[in-house]
Amino acid sequence: MRSTALVTGASSGLGAEFAVRLAARGHDLVLVARSEDRLTALAERLAAKYGARAHVLPQDLAEPDAARRVADRLAARGLSVDLLVNNAGFGTCGRFEEIDADRDHDQLMVNVVALVGLTHALLPGMLERGTGAVVNVASTAAFQPAPYFAVYGAAKAFVLDFGLALRQEYRRRGIRVLTLCPGPVxxxxxxxxxxxxAAVNGSMTTPEPVVRAALRALDRDRGYVAPGLGNALSAHLLPRRPRTLVAALAERVTRKVLSPSATAARPKEYAA
Ligand SMILES: NC(=O)c1ccc[n+]([C@@H]2O[C@H](COP(=O)([O-])OP(=O)(O)OC[C@H]3O[C@@H](n4cnc5c(N)ncnc54)[C@H](OP(=O)(O)O)[C@@H]3O)[C@@H](O)[C@H]2O)c1
Structure with a gap:
């Protein structure tokens, strides 16, 4: 029987790449995001190219009961999920007092609350079947405080610690938990x-090598992976330095997001 992977944020970027790579590996897919048209186009492509059954589940993950709604629709379709990829997310940046509070609230709902909720909803089924895996997408922002990205960095630190903790809880019970920490993609x-x-640290890469590295790390049951040598080095070294020093050093790098050109480029609704 083909196993089923659920990918959140599958309508673009890393999520779409996860969906393609997983279909190529023989998984059926459940695709979750708000953009139904983009999910449907991707589902058709995955069916035509890889023979994958791809279910489209449009959902705004910022809604308070988003995880339950997704779980209810999975149950209604008789679908069980063997691999959960909690990838959906977005960021805010700038001086904290200038960032829209509602936007930060939605960010936490998508990047943290929905991720935990979907894990709660789907992990018990994996335990019952004695096998399964969860991939949570964090960021290199998870390894240090991120001034001018304070909420984004803290949310990603949550994702990393949450994933590493779950991995220890479940590694002897047949469940793998990987946290992916990409640099700029x-x-x-x-x-x-x-x-x-906002691409403050490291050089920009494309989704393909990042997702390949994630699936390789999942196959090897690694706890986390930060693809790219520079990202891997900083992931290894930064948590070992005094935290206030790391925050001060980080601020020297992230302050570039305050440049006038960066502010001018920000969409109106998010601009200060
Ligand atoms: N790109 C980078 O440099 C980078 C680096 C480190 C970590 N990451 C992380 O990688 C993950 C994927 O980001 P990406 O780079 O692939 O960006 P992206 O192309 O903008 O993709 C973000 C995905 O999240 C979905 N999403 C956003 N808000 C949502 C909501 N309210 N409800 C449901 N889905 C929502 C979007 O779908 P809809 O708009 O259709 O809803 C989209 O599919 C994120 O968690 C991000 O924090 C990215």
Whole structure:
């Protein structure tokens, strides 16, 4: 029987790449995001190219009961999920007092609350079947405080610690849990956050090598992976330094997001 992978944020960027790579590996897919048209186009492509059954589940993950709604629709279709990829997410940047509070609230709902909720909803089924896996997408922002990305960085630190903790809880019970911590990847993420100056650390890569590295790490049951040598080095070294020093050093790098050109490039609704 083909196993089923559910990918959130499958309508673009890393999520779409996860869906393609997983279909190529023989998984059926459940595709979750708000953009139903893009999910449907992807589902048709996965069916035509890989013979994958791809179910489209449009859902705004910022809604308070988003995880339950997804779980209810999975149950109604008789679908069980063997691999959960909690990838959906977006960021905000700039001086904290200038960032729209509702936007930060939605960010936490999508990047944290929905991720935990979907894990709660789907992990018990994996335990019952004695096998399964969860991939949570964090960021290199998870490894240090991120001034001017304070909420985004803290949310991603949550995702990393949550994933590492679950991995220890479930590693002897047949469930693998991987946390993916990418550096800058060329996706619409930067259109949504409003500036390419948000790519503060490391050089930009494409989704393909990042997702390949994630699936390789999942196969090897690694706890986390930060693809790219520079990202891997900083992931290894930064948590070992005094935290206030790391925050001060990080601020020297992230302050570039405050440049006038970055502010001008920000979409109106997110601009200060
Ligand atoms: N790109 C980078 O440099 C980078 C680096 C490190 C980590 N990451 C992380 O990688 C993940 C994927 O980002 P990406 O780079 O692939 O960006 P992206 O192309 O903008 O994709 C974000 C995905 O999340 C979905 N999403 C956003 N808000 C949503 C909501 N309210 N409800 C449901 N789905 C929602 C979007 O779908 P809809 O708009 O259709 O809803 C989209 O499919 C994110 O968690 C991001 O934080 C990205």
């Amino acid at each position: 060329d996706t619409p993420f930067f259109d949504v956050i409003g500036t390419r100056d």
